[in-house]
Each structure stands twice: as structure tokens, then as C-alpha cells.
Amino acid sequence: MKPVRPEVRRRELGGPDPLDRRLGVPNPPSALGWLVALLRRRSALGFAPALTPAVIFLPLGALLGPHGLAWFSPRLLGRLDLAVTIALAVLGVLVGIALGREIRTAFGLFLAASLESAVTTAAVTAASAFYIQKTGMPISVPLLAFSLALGLCASASSATSADPDSEPAASVATRVADLDDVVPIVLAVGAFALFAQGYSVSTTVVLLAPLVLGLAVGAIGWLVFDRAESGPERVVFVLGALALAGGAAAYLRVSPLAVGLVAGLIWTVAPGRADRVVESDLRKVQHPLVVLLLVTAGAHATLSSAAWWLLPPYLLFRMAGKVAGAWLSGPRLDVRPSDLASYLMPPGVLAVAFALNFRQVLPQAVGDVLLSTVALGTAAFELFALAVVPHWRRRAVR
């Protein structure tokens, strides 16, 4: 396995933060350790992998949302939808940049990561479809499309419990977590097409628009980023391009993640330093956007009986999918499958991003159920990764 430059190990959360490096990776946390980490370290804001942001901000959003203190009213959440869409486009750009950098040097890694995410998607999709059909749960959208949406949300991984510098397995897992989001984003375009059958927007538009929009935004950014005469002007260009990507996707009701993915890929593979410009400027807004996504998702979540009903198959088959996917792809990566699976357990913010994305095109009641299930599952897996995986790995090491 070739060594990878530190800046390539981007991850959608944390990133190469100098302070994180200085603090190092904490020991497996005790309850007291969590509190100390929460109070003393920047992990509370998601800058270190000690306490993941999903564990903090999802419950915080639920507390502030309409079903809690109601500080976030439905009207305010409606207004935030556009910001959420732009945040999704930003995440897509980051995934696209990671793909553009790795695809040339580590195509095998990309294939292995795609295999892992495809297995997880298939496992959760099949299990959810079977479960919903057998239990007679009423879903007012096509069963396959809804199950596929759940499967795609489940496929996301962030490897937030892994410090890429700690050991080779963690480094590989981090890169797999970066790359395994590509296939779900592409498949999500297909899911959007299935959902779009009831709208006035044609399926062809839903399938092709992300590519066309991504190419257009990528071309615009590539042309203007390098020509900025000052730093602030460059920031305006970057944010304008991202607003264009998110706004156009929202207008056409297509996936902003896919639009961002294509744009990020263009900026990376095209000559010039557009990708570094974008990455540098996005670093300033990355963490606030993550917080926005998680708090919004928490506020939207409704702990309905339907959400709890869907949670067991989601949890079980996401874990089964990750273990089976790691078993299939691990040998190609020179890493022990159980270690890879344990590192890939935390879904991270991308699972929530997928759910928010689907919620925008689903009927409200069904979208809320999907989002609530994924939010509960994300929080459960993040806690599982924090509390169980370190012990699991220590036992495996012995």
C-alpha cells in the first residue's frame, strides 16, 4: 500500500487539524473521560475523534426542534432547507475532491471501498424491503425506492474513531471511508429518479441534471478561482459556485450531493489548483456546515413508532453489511477484515446528509420516518463505535 500524503486523508469531519495531532488520539473513553473530553477538548465541536459530533448535535437538534423546546419552528426549519442543500453540495464537493485525488493512484482502493459500500447498501435495502412488506408497514412511496434510500444512508462511513496516523489499518480505513461514499451518491441519483415518477420533473432530467450541473459549476469554478485578485474575492467565487450548485439542484429537485461530487471531481482532475483553493476555503465553513446538518436533522427527527419499527433491521443489516463488505474487500487492502469493519462502523455526517437529501424529495411523513431512523441509527452506531469497538479491537490485537 502506497503511503498517502496527510492532506489527502481528508475525511468529511475533523480533517488535518494541527491541534488534533498535538492532542493525539484519546484512550478508549470512560464516561468521565467523555465529559472531560467534552469540556476540555475541541472534540465537542467535532474537531477530534474523541466524541463525535453526531452524538452531541443530533440530540441537541432534537431538543431545540419543534418536538422539544420548539426554538426551531417548522417555519425556521423550512427556511434552513436551502442552507442544508448547499451544505450537501459542499459534502459532495469534498467527496469529489477525495475521489479525484485517489482515483489515479489507488484505483484498487476505490474498487474495494465501492464493493464494501455496495454490499452494505444491498444488505440494508433487501432487509428493509422484506421487513416492510412482511410487517405490513404502510409506505406511500414505492417500496424499492424507500428501501434503497435506507440502504444508501446505511452505506456511509466516516471512520471517526480511527486516527490515520496510528496504524496502517486505521490509515486504510480512513481512505476507504473517504471513497466508499462515491457509489452511494451515484446510486442516490437513481433513487431520486424513482421518487421523481410522481412529479412533473421527468426522469431523464433527474438522471442527467446532476452531471450537467456539476460540469457547469466545475467549469465555472475552474475558470474563475485562479483568476481571483484577492483572498476575499476568491472566497466569494467559491461560495458563489457552491451556492449555484446547491440552488440549481434544489430548483430541479435533483441530488446536490451528486452535483457537488461532479464539480469536485472536475476541480481536482482539471489542470490548475482549483481543488486546493476550494479545500482551503471550505475548511473555514466545513465544521459549521456539519453542525448545521446535524442540528437540522435532529430537529426534523420525530420519534414515531414507524421510526423505531425500522430501526432494528437498519442497525442489524448495516452491521452485517459492513462486516461482510469488509470481509470481501479486506484481503484486497492488506488489512484484517474485522479491523476494517470496526473502523467503518461510525456512519458520520454523510448518513445524515443522505437522509436529509432524500427527505427533501419524499412526502413529508415518509421523509421524516426515514430521517428519524437514520438519525437514531447514526447516534447508535457512533456510540457503539466509541464504547465497543476499541475493546473489540484490543481483544483482536491480543
Next chain:
Amino acid sequence: MAANGLNDRGRRELGNPPERPGRESRLVVLVIGVSLAVLFLLARFRFPASDISVVTPSAAPLAGLAARATFDDMAGTMSDVLARVSGAIAVIEIAPDTRAKRAESVSAQVPPSRWVPALRVSEDVAIAHVPTGWRPISGLNLDGPVELVAVDAHTQTGLVRVPSVGAFPDGLSGAVTAFTGLAYAAVVDATPAGPSVQPLFLGRVYPISDTGWPQPAYGIAGQSAPVPGDLVFGINGRLIGLVTGATDAARLLSAEALGTLIGQLKSAPGGSKP
């Protein structure tokens, strides 16, 4: 390097003995087996209740930013209410029961059929305004016949069996418990194209303690009162009641009264309540 997560090949290169080969495979089999076993076990249960209603897609994210006039707000509110409640409404066609009138004069004028909204109260039963001597003859976009299960002649309200749909929300759940009037409401009526809605300011309402009417029932003041057959919802989509009774003595039957009436009709002998 044994602690760094390398696989057997990597460990062999470093001179360490490989791990037991079946460990990883056993882990995969165990996790998948347990997951499947739990899935099949859980799949034996039925989903207890419906809380996913059939609604239209939510508004586009950019729609909230566009400047809109006040009337647009009202239109949006009505559209939203209709989207929320339409899953709980079946549109049925009712007509005079000509079988009962065969003995009467042939020249008697038979009124035309009309469409009324029926509120689903269980998987295949709905409640609707059914005037005396009328019966349901068909349903709009329903895969099967509709039939009168029971009718209360006094309130002219009947239970109608309708084909079930994928989602079967209980139209009475979350209803307004104490309606005091002087509020805007969404009045849902039925058309051959489906349920429709219009805003209406309900003025003063007054309780009617008429014998034979389940309570609470209300009279509605004003000339623009809804007509028998209409379903009245709050602008938040919660049911206020069903307008029923004779045209010249229509009442607003509250959700609580509808619940009482449904119980009476289900237990009434012969499917009719005197």
C-alpha cells in the same frame, strides 16, 4: 506489527504466524446469521398502527424564499391541509335508493347522485353524510365496491365499507377536542375529480343538545355555513367535525360525537339506528 491490523499476508512477510484462517469467516457468518434470525423473528409481527399518511411531496426548498402575497399564503395553507388530510378521505358517490321507491309514482322526480367525502376511521370503514333514502353506489379511484354498513336516520350519517388502501390513517386521531368557533377552517367537500377544499371563517357556534344527536354537536351561525356532507378541518389539518343532518337543520358533529356515533352504529342491530 501484530497490533497494526495487517492481514495474514502482511503478517507472514514480517515473520509473524498467520491468524487462524477461519476467524474472520466465522465472524461474518455469525453476524449475518444473527441478523437474519432476528429479521425473520421481527417479521412475524405486524406493524401496529399507521402513522404514515399519504401526502403529496413537500415544497421545493427554494419555494420558501420567494415573496408571496397574503392570498398565496392562504392558498398554500389550504393546499397543505388538503395534502395532509386527503389520505384519510375516500370520495364516494351517493344516490337515492330507487329500489325502495319502486312502489311510488314513476313520475316522481329522482334527484341526481352527488359526491361526498367519507372520513376513513379504520382500514376499510369510513363515515359520511348519507341522507335518508340514499345509499353509496361507487367510490372514486377505489379498487372495489362501496356499501352501506349502517346508517343513523336521525343524524343522516352512515358507516360505509370502502376498499382499503396501502395507508389507512385514522381520520379521527388528533382531532380538535373543544371547538369554540370564531376561527378559520378548511372545509373539504367532494368532486368527481377528488376531494376539494375551501377556506371558511366559522363564526359563532353553539352547542345543540338535541335528543338523538351524539354530543357535542354544534349549530353554526351565519349564511355562509358549510353544507351537509362537508368535513371541517382546522387550518392545522386537525379534524373539527362532519356537517350532517337535514339541509335546513344541519349540525356540526364533533370528532368526539362521531366516535360515539360510530360505536352506536357498530353495535346497532340490523345496521341501522332508529
